[in-house]
Amino acid sequence: xxxxxxxxxxxxxxxxxxxxxxxxxxxxxxxxxxxxxxxxxxxxxxxxxxxxxxxxxxxxxxxxxxxxxxxxxxxxxxxxxxxxxxxxxxxxxxxxxxxxxxxxxxxxxxxxxxxxxxxxxxxxxxxxxxxxxxxxxxxxxxxxxxxxxxxxxxxxxxxxxxxxxxxxxxxxxxxxxxxxxxxxxxxxxxxxxxxxxxxxxxxxxxxxxxxxxxxxxxxxxxxxxxxxxxxxxxxxxxxxxxxxxxxxxxxxxxxxxxxxxxxxxxxxxxxxxxxxxxxxxxxxxxxxxxxxxxxxx
Amino acid sequence: xxxxxxxxxxxxxxxxxxxxxxxxxxxxxxxxxxxxxxxxxxxxxxxxxxxxxxxxxxxxxxxxxxxxxxxxxxxxxxxxxxxxxxxxxxxxxxxxxxxxxxxxxxxxxxxxxxxxxxxxxxxxxxxxxxxxxxxxxxxxxxxxxxxxxxxxxxxxxxxxxxxxxxxxxxxxxxxxxxxxxxxxxxxxxxxxxxxxxxxxxxxxxxxxxxxxxxxxxxxxxxxxxxxxxxxxxxxxxxxxxxxxxxxxxxxxxxxxxxxxxxxxxxxxxxxxxxxxxxxxxxxxxxxxxxxxxxxxxxxxxxxxxxxxx
Ligand SMILES: Nc1nc2c(ncn2[C@@H]2O[C@H](COP(=O)(O)OP(=O)(O)OP(=O)(O)O)[C@@H](O)[C@H]2O)c(=O)[nH]1
Ligand SMILES: Nc1nc2c(ncn2[C@@H]2O[C@H](COP(=O)(O)OP(=O)(O)OP(=O)(O)O)[C@@H](O)[C@H]2O)c(=O)[nH]1
Ligand SMILES: [Mg+2]
Ligand SMILES: [Mg+2]
Numbered sequence: 001x002x003x004x005x006x007x008x009x010x011x012x013x014x015x016x017x018x019x020x021x022x023x024x025x026x027x028x029x030x031x032x033x034x035x036x037x038x039x040x041x042x043x044x045x046x047x048x049x050x051x052x053x054x055x056x057x058x059x060x061x062x063x064x065x066x067x068x069x070x071x072x073x074x075x076x077x078x079x080x081x082x083x084x085x086x087x088x089x090x091x092x093x094x095x096x097x098x099x100x101x102x103x104x105x106x107x108x109x110x111x112x113x114x115x116x117x118x119x120x121x122x123x124x125x126x127x128x129x130x131x132x133x134x135x136x137x138x139x140x141x142x143x144x145x146x147x148x149x150x151x152x153x154x155x156x157x158x159x160x161x162x163x164x165x166x167x168x169x170x171x172x173x174x175x176x177x178x179x180x181x182x183x184x185x186x187x188x189x190x191x192x193x194x195x196x197x198x199x200x201x202x203x204x205x206x207x208x209x210x211x212x213x214x215x216x217x218x219x220x221x222x223x224x225x226x227x228x229x230x231x232x233x234x235x236x237x238x239x240x241x242x243x244x245x246x247x248x249x250x251x252x253x254x255x256x257x258x259x260x261x262x263x264x265x266x267x268x269x270x271x272x273x274x275x276x277x278x279x280x281x282x283x284x285x286x287x288x289x290x291x292x293x294x295x296x297x
Numbered sequence: 298x299x300x301x302x303x304x305x306x307x308x309x310x311x312x313x314x315x316x317x318x319x320x321x322x323x324x325x326x327x328x329x330x331x332x333x334x335x336x337x338x339x340x341x342x343x344x345x346x347x348x349x350x351x352x353x354x355x356x357x358x359x360x361x362x363x364x365x366x367x368x369x370x371x372x373x374x375x376x377x378x379x380x381x382x383x384x385x386x387x388x389x390x391x392x393x394x395x396x397x398x399x400x401x402x403x404x405x406x407x408x409x410x411x412x413x414x415x416x417x418x419x420x421x422x423x424x425x426x427x428x429x430x431x432x433x434x435x436x437x438x439x440x441x442x443x444x445x446x447x448x449x450x451x452x453x454x455x456x457x458x459x460x461x462x463x464x465x466x467x468x469x470x471x472x473x474x475x476x477x478x479x480x481x482x483x484x485x486x487x488x489x490x491x492x493x494x495x496x497x498x499x500x501x502x503x504x505x506x507x508x509x510x511x512x513x514x515x516x517x518x519x520x521x522x523x524x525x526x527x528x529x530x531x532x533x534x535x536x537x538x539x540x541x542x543x544x545x546x547x548x549x550x551x552x553x554x555x556x557x558x559x560x561x562x563x564x565x566x567x568x569x570x571x572x573x574x575x576x577x578x579x580x581x582x583x584x585x586x587x588x589x590x591x592x593x594x595x596x597x598x599x600x601x602x603x604x605x606x
Binding site for chain 2: 024027028029030032033034103104105106107110113134135136137138139140141142143144145189190191192216217218219220221222223225226229249251252253254256258259278
């Protein structure tokens with residue numbers, strides 16, 4: 001009877017079945033399998049040999065440890081502050097440049113337009129560079145947004161070298177006194193080397209102030225591969241690779257918010273914005289505690 | 298794609314089992330775990346994986362009388378039966394009728410690849426000699442009509458759409474009417490991306506269905522999708538009469554397991570897969586022959602026979 005009231009020391013055997021439940025739950029919330037595995041393994045290792053208070057269950061203890069681990073992963077070490085960036089560039093009398101990259105159809109162009117609307121609401125002068133010179137309708141898509149938002153769009157047409165289109169757009173933006181240039185790029189698969197090289201060239205030639213990876217919250221295990229390959233391909237002597245992440249289609253996934261973990265865990269880069277719909281106002285900040293709550297539910 | 302890779306992972310797990318002398322609880326547990334992990338890493342729905350694991354365990358009665366060799370056979374055939382059950386919808390594919398209008402509506406989540414795929418689909422039938430046309434019923438997305446128009450023009454396929462009409466139902470109806478009158482055989486309707494959380498978008502899809510009465514509705518699904526695949530696919534199937542699936546972007550790194558779960562949810566066969574951004578990056582998909590090819594691999598030869606018994 002006494003043993004019930006004495007604090008116990010946790011061993012692997014007690015922890016494992018509980019860990020298994022949490023691991024499975026994380027995967028059902030769309031955390032990539034290897035990441036759910038690693039995360040639970042390290043929490044388990046941390047807890048092994050620690051004492052569990054008299055009235056706390058193993059479950060509660062594990063839950064607490066996973067909660068702080070998830071919070072740590074989602075809390076950026078170096079947050080990205082777009083507004084500060086724009087103001088700093090303004091002081092140097094040059095436009096601040098943001099490049100949007102990612103795989104096909106995730107929402108790069110739509111998100112770019114939302115960011116344009118957001119920066120305009122802060123009274124910055126924004127321009128768009130149409131550097132997706134490949135996908136049918138890509139330029140008309142941006143032209144529609146530029147017209148609606150009443151901002152300048154620089155386009156040279158299809159089949160042009162995206163790196164040079166961006167360079168010319170930035171040159172003109174400077175001459176015209178714009179504060180921000182948003183660079184749209186064509187979607188591409190992370191394994192497509194020629195296309196990845198072309199993107200690396202665009203980054204090298206133009207050295208944007210900010211390179212944002214746009215990924216959709218719908219993505220499963222591929223999130224890990226997408227981010228690590230984009231980051232690796234874009235990291236060169238001249239460039240630090242991906243600076244931050246935009247997580248789109250957050251309105252499409254209910255509580256399956258695990259991609260947020262997969263993406264931040266893989267790169268350690270912050271989620272700068274979250275896309276929550278198809279209109280300009282659907283651009284939000286990441287709410288870490290809400291995500292952690294969903295993941296533990 | 299997912300099955301090819303899973304096939305090899307599973308057969309190596311099965312081989313590993315063959316090498317162990319005694320088949321006990323632990324050997325079976327390890328096997329079931331390996332299969333589960335492989336499926337999960339490929340994004341197959343977690344609940345489907347659990348079900349499959351339980352089914353395998355239940356079917357393989359280790360306490361039974363059967364000798365080792367028969368236990369192995371039993372495990373092999375159970376694993377593959379379950380895999381097939383995952384893929385095979387049991388529903389027959391829609392057959393295009395020559396000399397008649399076949400109206401095919403494409404639906405799916407935002408950015409799945411519908412607009413790209415409708416042209417590939419049209420081009421496929423055009424090459425085979427069908428009189429084919431495209432209709433843009435996406436009046437929402439910026440540049441949607443230009444995208445379809447540019448693709449259709451390149452492929453020399455007649456198209457219908459409007460820059461001014463903002464009701465997709467009206468555009469779809471007019472387009473279908475015109476192409477019916479002009480005796481087109483394959484009339485393909487591209488629609489906006491949508492998701493189950495936005496009821497108005499689903500209602501619009503139902504209205505489209507009522508208005509144009511498609512002969513088949515194709516659900517387009519991105520191969521990189523994770524655990525949200527199944528609930529979304531289920532909602533599409535419940536809202537409209539989905540009859541076929543196309544999985545896109547299989548030229549990427551994704552394994553397509555989420556898409557497979559979606560296929561399971563729609564209870565419809567995969568008819569094509571998309572393997573790139575270009576018009577001919579498109580392959581016919583026959584799940585029956587795919588599965589039998591999978592079954593024909595290496596030491597698994599003859600398994601088909603076992604299954605048929
Ligand atoms: N529901 C929802 N849809 C979104 C969101 N962001 C983008 N979309 C939709 O996703 C689809 C694709 O968006 P795009 O902006 O064209 O994607 P992209 O990455 O530029 O595509 P490519 O340039 O072809 O690679 C469109 O239908 C958008 O409306 C979001 O946060 N929520
Ligand atoms: N690599 C690759 N890209 C593809 C494939 N199919 C489509 N895409 C790309 O995916 C992106 C989105 O395709 P769309 O056809 O615009 O998708 P959609 O479903 O019509 O999008 P919405 O109308 O906005 O819902 C584009 O960049 C396409 O080029 C494929 O099989 N492989
Ligand atoms: Mg785009
Ligand atoms: Mg489309």
